[in-house]
Amino acid sequence: MNRITDLNDLRLFAEVVEHGSFTAAARSLGVQTSKLSRRVRALEEELGVRLLNRTSRSLSLTETGRRFHQHCLALVAESRAAKDFVDQTRSKPQGTIRISCPVGLLTSGISTIIAQYVQDNPQVQVLVDATNRRVDVVEEGLDFAIRVRLPPLEDTDLAVRQLGLSVQILVASPQLAARHPVPTSLESLEEWPTLAMSSSSERFAWNLVNAEGRTTSWAHQPRLATDDLASLRIAALRGVGVAMLPRELVDADIHAGRLQHLLAGLATTPGLVHAIFPTRRGMVPAVRQLLDALVSGFEDLNRK
Known part of the structure; x- marks a missing residue:
């Protein structure tokens, strides 16, 4: 079976694409530009295809390179997820969590779930912005925002985790x-x-x-x-x-x-209570476990 000799070359290739140049990628990785260029060139030779179009002023992906890059990103994400998993087993929830939640949802039970989580995790501080306005989790530096919407949920570049249902x-x-x-x-x-x-x-x-x-x-x-x-x-x-x-x-x-x-036979269409956050990558244990607590808490609420 043919295998790529060094899987780390896939990560290096992905870094070059992400930074848009060998120079910027080398600076970020702390390696020499010439070394990085040789590694990517060796990867192309090993694969027998050209992944990048190079000129003195620009760098672009070939069509094969574009599709290959998508697989590289998946590999990089999985390796980071594996490391995150190990880190989480070695670290207790701690630090500050910043979230946003509509006032009605807080009143409907989320405030109780959050209070119990804070009580169970004394090294965690939770800052809740109780607001009905639509927040921008990236611009406002939030770890996640809680929303409720009727299905289907709108397309978004953000990561989404369903917490429960609300009728x-x-x-x-x-x-x-x-x-x-x-x-x-x-x-x-x-x-x-x-x-x-x-x-x-x-x-x-x-x-x-x-x-x-x-x-x-x-x-x-x-x-x-x-x-x-x-x-x-x-x-x-x-x-x-x-x-x-x-x-x-x-x-x-x-x-x-x-x-x-x-009129017990009538109810609204269930709304999807969900959290949106910038990315699953690098999520600290405190945030992940708060999301887990919200999922578990909503299961208890829905069983009543």
Whole structure:
């Protein structure tokens, strides 16, 4: 079986391509430019193909070189992943983690998961930016940002890890429910006061799915609209109106009898709760284990 004599040459070739020149790559690697050039030339001779087009002013990949480079990157990534694995077994979680999370998700259970993680890992500091704005994890220097979106997720150059699912359900206080007939459909809520998340168009509608996958939509005019889920929950607890809230946010209230689950056969399409981060490469143990804790925590929330 034919094998490349020195797999390290593949890494050197990938470094040349990444830096765009032999000089820049040699400077980064701390080797002589002439030595680096000889190694790449020897690799081409061993393969029997030309990988790079060289001129005095520029460097470019041949078509074969372009495809070969993709395989080199995979090899480099796997070698780094192997080293990361070993490093993680030798290092305890420590240092500072910077993350971003929507306020509603924090209220719905993520804050509890993070608090438990910090308690279990005394050498870790977690800085949470609680915001509903769309953050740029790279520009803002975040380790990851948590988001919830309906599937499918948009294409992105960032790495993505799914944490769990989030569905919203209709709830009302027992006091409010006692003043109205038991609802049998969304339309039967016509006489009930409602609450809603804010809408820029000031048009409000609930879109819910039944067990057969059929979507039911109902437009309504809420007595209170806000982009703060905690405020909606408080208003629902006080009997101001019916609210559509994340199940994990109100599960304890339902079990304690503070809220009632209305139209139990209807719920929103599950949203994908996920973390986005610049790259999986070089992720420190503290960040990786926090992501693991979030996945495990959401599994517990979804089982309730």
